[in-house]
Amino acid sequence: MEQTKEQFKFLSQHKLQTRLSGEFGDKIAKIVMQTVAIAILATLILMVILLVQMSSEAINEFGSDFLTNSTWDPISEEFGVLSFLYGTLITSILALLIAAPISVMVAIFITEILPLKLGQVLGLFVEMIAAIPSIVFGLWGLFFLAPLVRESITPFLKSTLGFLPFFQGPSFGIGILTASIILATMILPTITSITREVFKTIPQHQKEAALALGATREEMIKLAVLRPSFSGITGAIVLGFGRALGETMAVAMVIGNSSKITLSLFAPGATMSSVIANEYAEASAGLHLSSLCFVGLLLFAVTLIVNSAARFIVWKFSPLSKSERKEKRS
Amino acid sequence: MNYKWRKLRNKFFIISLSLAAAICLTPLILVTSFILQKGASSLDLNFFTQLPAPVGDVGGGMMHAILGTIYMVALGSLIAVPLGIIGGIYLSEFGKGGISKSLRIATDVMTGIPSIIIGIFAYILLVVPFKTFSALSGAFALSLIILPVVIRSSEEILKLVPNHIREAGLALGLPRWKVILFIIVRGNLSALFTGVMLAVARASGETAPLLFTAFGNMYLSSSPMEPMASLPVQIYTYAISPFEDWQRQSWAGAFVLIMLVIGVNLGARAILNPSAIKEFFKRS
Numbered sequence: 288m289e290q291t292k293e294q295f296k297f298l299s300q301h302k303l304q305t306r307l308s309g310e311f312g313d314k315i316a317k318i319v320m321q322t323v324a325i326a327i328l329a330t331l332i333l334m335v336i337l338l339v340q341m342s343s344e345a346i347n348e349f350g351s352d353f354l355t356n357s358t359w360d361p362i363s364e365e366f367g368v369l370s371f372l373y374g375t376l377i378t379s380i381l382a383l384l385i386a387a388p389i390s391v392m393v394a395i396f397i398t399e400i401l402p403l404k405l406g407q408v409l410g411l412f413v414e415m416i417a418a419i420p421s422i423v424f425g426l427w428g429l430f431f432l433a434p435l436v437r438e439s440i441t442p443f444l445k446s447t448l449g450f451l452p453f454f455q456g457p458s459f460g461i462g463i464l465t466a467s468i469i470l471a472t473m474i475l476p477t478i479t480s481i482t483r484e485v486f487k488t489i490p491q492h493q494k495e496a497a498l499a500l501g502a503t504r505e506e507m508i509k510l511a512v513l514r515p516s517f518s519g520i521t522g523a524i525v526l527g528f529g530r531a532l533g534e535t536m537a538v539a540m541v542i543g544n545s546s547k548i549t550l551s552l553f554a555p556g557a558t559m560s561s562v563i564a565n566e567y568a569e570a571s572a573g574l575h576l577s578s579l580c581f582v583g584l585l586l587f588a589v590t591l592i593v594n595s596a597a598r599f600i601v602w603k604f605s606p607l608s609k610s611e612r613k614e615k616r617s
Numbered sequence: 618m619n620y621k622w623r624k625l626r627n628k629f630f631i632i633s634l635s636l637a638a639a640i641c642l643t644p645l646i647l648v649t650s651f652i653l654q655k656g657a658s659s660l661d662l663n664f665f666t667q668l669p670a671p672v673g674d675v676g677g678g679m680m681h682a683i684l685g686t687i688y689m690v691a692l693g694s695l696i697a698v699p700l701g702i703i704g705g706i707y708l709s710e711f712g713k714g715g716i717s718k719s720l721r722i723a724t725d726v727m728t729g730i731p732s733i734i735i736g737i738f739a740y741i742l743l744v745v746p747f748k749t750f751s752a753l754s755g756a757f758a759l760s761l762i763i764l765p766v767v768i769r770s771s772e773e774i775l776k777l778v779p780n781h782i783r784e785a786g787l788a789l790g791l792p793r794w795k796v797i798l799f800i801i802v803r804g805n806l807s808a809l810f811t812g813v814m815l816a817v818a819r820a821s822g823e824t825a826p827l828l829f830t831a832f833g834n835m836y837l838s839s840s841p842m843e844p845m846a847s848l849p850v851q852i853y854t855y856a857i858s859p860f861e862d863w864q865r866q867s868w869a870g871a872f873v874l875i876m877l878v879i880g881v882n883l884g885a886r887a888i889l890n891p892s893a894i895k896e897f898f899k900r901s
Contacts, residue, residue, distance in 0.1 A: 309792025316794035320707040323700050324720040327764070331723045334738045341741055392637035400634060409638060411886075416645050418882045420822025422849045423871045426856050427648045430655075430864075472644040479641070503627035533731025535825040536853065560733045560825070567737070568829040583737045587730060594729040 335587075342581035344574060353581060359546040359562070361570070366578035368585060370546045374556040375586070378463055378538065379531035381552070382470035387524045390475045394482035399508055410483065417476035425540035428469045433460035433541060436468070441553055458553035459543065466542040466558075470534055474527040481526060485519030485601075486512060522601035529593040533586065535560040559586040649875070656872025659865040664873075669835050675862045679870055681837040682851035688839075689752055689831060689847060690821045693759030698813050701764050702802075705771025710797055712772075720768075727765035735761045736826035744830060752838070752845035755831025762823055763816045770812025774805055807888050814885035822878045824849035848874050 339346075345353065349366060356367020393413065397406040437460035448454045458464075489512055497507040513520075543555020544565055557565075559582050570576040663678045670677030704724070708717055735758050743754035778801050786796035802809070832844040833854060848870055855867035 309795070312792050312794045316797070317711065320703055320711065321716055323703045324707055324716050327700065327704060327727075327768075328716075328719055328723050330761070331727060333742075334734075337738060337741045338734070341737075389637045389641055392634050393641045396634040396638050400631060409642075412642060412645060415879060415882070416641075418818065418879055419645075419648060420824070420849060420874055420878055422822065422824045422852050423648065423652060423875050426852060426867060426871050427651055429856060431647065431651050475641055503623050505627040505630035506623070508630075529729055533729075533733070535731060535733045536849075540853070540856065560731055563733050563737070564825055564828055567740070568832065580737060580741075583734050587734050590729055590731055591726060594725070598725065 338580060338584045338587065342577055342584050344577035345581040348574060349578075349581075353578075354585075357546070357548055361566070361575050364574050366574070366581075368559065368582055370548045371557055371559045371562050371582060372585075373548050374463070374542070375532055375558040375560070375589075377552075377556070378467045378470055378542070378558060379528055381463070381467035382474060382531045383524060383528055385467065385471035386475050386478060386527060389471075390478035390523075390527070391482055391520055393475075394479050394486060395508055395512070397479075398483055398486045399512060400504070410480070413476050413479050416472065417480075421473070421534065421536040422540075424469050424473060424537040428465060428537060428541040429461070432468060433465050436460050436462075436465045440464070452550045453552050456549070456551035456553050459555065461541050461543040461555060462553050463542065463556045464552040466538045466556075467552075469537045469541060470531045473534060473537065474530050477530050478523045478527040481523035481601075482516075482520055485516045485523065488519075489515055518600055518603075522597045525593060525597035525600060529590050529597060532593060533560060533590050535564050539564040559583075559589075652868065652871050652875055655865075655868040656870075656875075660869040660872055664866070664869050668837060672860070677866070679846075679848065679851055679866065679873075681834065682846040682848045682870070683873065684837065685752070685831070685834070685846040686821055686848040689756045689759055689827070689845060690817060692752070692756035692841070693763055693820060694813070694817055696757070697760035697763035697816075698767055701767025701816075702771050702809060702813075704764075704768040706775060706797060706802065708768065708772040709775035710793075710801075724765045724768045727761070728769065731825075732758075732762055732823055733825040733828075736828060736830055739826065739830045747842065749842065750830065750832035750844040751842045752831050753841040755827045755845060755847065756841070758826035758830050759820045759823065762820045762826065766816035766819060767813055770815065771809055774808045774812060775801060778805065811885040811888050814881055818878045818881040818885070821881075822849060822874060824853055828853075848877075 345366065349356070353366065353368055354372075355369055356365070357369035357373075358365050358367050359370065360366070393409075397410050397413075401409060437458050441458040441464075444454045493511045493515070494507055497511040502510060538558055539561035542557060542561055544557045544561060545555040546557055546562070547554070549556070563579050563583055563586075566575070567579050570579055663676060664680075665678060665683065666680055667676070667678035668681055669679070704720060708721060708724075711717055712721070738761070739754045739758035743757055744750055782800060782804075783796055786800045787793070791800075827847050827850050831847055831850070833850045834844045834846040838845050852867045852870040852874065855863040855870065858864065
């Protein structure tokens with residue numbers, strides 16, 4: 288009896304100790320994790336504050352004129368972002384026009400047509416494109432794609448679509464068109480992999496129902512796959528757009544860096560990120576540096592808006608989240 | 618509608634899909650074959666063992682840039698990987714409070730920030746006060762690129778752990794931190810490692826954040842407070858230079874870089890089981 292009592296006492300004491308140490312450990316673990324989380328948040332906030340602070344000189348000097356002025360002249364210290372904003376938007380939109388249809392088609396091909404194993408292999412290859420560093424794309428663009436654009440693509444476009452203002456003027460190889468083609472290649476894997484994920488959320492019985500009604504493969508894909516995932520695909524494309532907006536090195540190497548706004552796609556241009564990459568290290572302190580930071584701040588704002596819009600579209604309209612919400616409600 | 622016409626349209630549709638796949642793979646094949654061909658022919662042992670030759674001289678190598686990339690990526694990972702894994706654990710295990718919600722949003726935002734802006738941030742924070750380009754600022758910029766990717770991948774991986782495993786650990790009387798550290802994290806080390814390697818591979822190919830933080834250097838340096846060369850920046854400087862020998866070397870550099878990045882990438886994927894790959898790519 289005595290012994291068991293002592294044993295019990297010992298055991299309960301031991302239990303108390305371990306529980307205490309456990310609670311103590313848990314508290315420390317939680318505090319550590321929360322500190323890390325807050326530190327990461329603080330870094331992000333600090334980034335925004337420092338960017339605003341650095342660009343305050345340019346903001347005070349130019350104000351909203353910065354957005355509407357297309358002159359960028361470091362010598363007479365007159366700066367405006369309009370031509371770079373135009374360059375960023377035109378290259379990204381052109382890249383989307385090329386990449387979006389191709390990547391959606393590739394995603395259909397992988398998920399609906401190819402056998403599972405083969406589809407996975409093709410998917411891996413597509414994802415390998417995303418692994419290639421941007422500088423390698425730039426190098427390839429400079430020495431392979433630019434001559435190709437100058438010697439075969441430009442004459443072809445001029446002879447077929449030359450009546451449009453976009454396809455007129457001389458071509459030096461490097462320019463808006465070359466940059467857009469490279470951008471399109473780089474955002475292809477992004478759009479493809481997200482679209483594939485959207486397609487995966489479509490229930491199998493929906494496809495089978497379409498096939499059972501006598502639809503061909505093509506009709507089944509249009510009715511049962513593309514239509515319900517329309518918003519998901521839109522989200523994927525907008526996310527690809529956000530990716531294209533911020534891409535720096537490959538574009539900086541092939542766009543030609545000229546701050547003139549021209550309608551011709553063969554002409555050289557510049558984007559917001561490329562001007563930062565090219566001029567930042569050489570900018571002497573002062574208004575030039577501050578203006579470059581302002582360009583960076585605007586680029587940050589634009590990508591943030593586009594990315595949030597993409598997430599909002601995917602979250603709000605995707606069939607998965609709809610069914611999830613229904614489950615939650617019931 | 619005519620049956621034959623519908624069948625024809627179906628065939629046409631499938632052919633155009635395969636054409637799209639071919640178009641999509643063309644740049645991959647062109648880039649790799651171009652770099653393989655140009656790079657392998659200009660690659661020699663000197664490339665790995667020598668410093669750059671003086672301007673105008675033929676020869677020399679990129680040893681300093683290769684070492685610089687390894688140095689800065691290692692330093693950046695040293696900062697980012699522990700923090701990223703802790704952040705990922707926090708999101709997957711305590712993912713409901715206000716802090717974790719804001720951390721999740723912050724991670725999303727950080728993933729979307731163009732890398733050049735991270736470079737500006739590192740410049741303002743670490744180059745301006747010390748008045749010199751430095752390897753430390755480069756490593757810091759790289760760590761900010763690695764961090765959100767690691768957080769995201771660790772969260773996704775740890776979320777896959779079924780709840781009954783956590784419950785089993787708790788039922789044995791283990792405190793929660795022990796369950797997390799010795800059961801959940803330890804049981805998924807290889808998957809976590811894969812996520813880390815994918816992030817590191819991505820960071821080692823980044824040029825934009827290093828342009829005006831680590832800047833570049835023609836000599837070997839080991840001090841974190843001095844400018845340091847890196848493979849991507851060296852490729853960039855050589856590629857836009859007018860010297861043919863430098864351009865040749867930049868192809869060789871691209872060859873080494875692409876081998877490094879794709880090698881690490883494929884190796885990391887080989888470790889991981891397929892289901893986790895799917896989960897990881899769902900949100901990246």
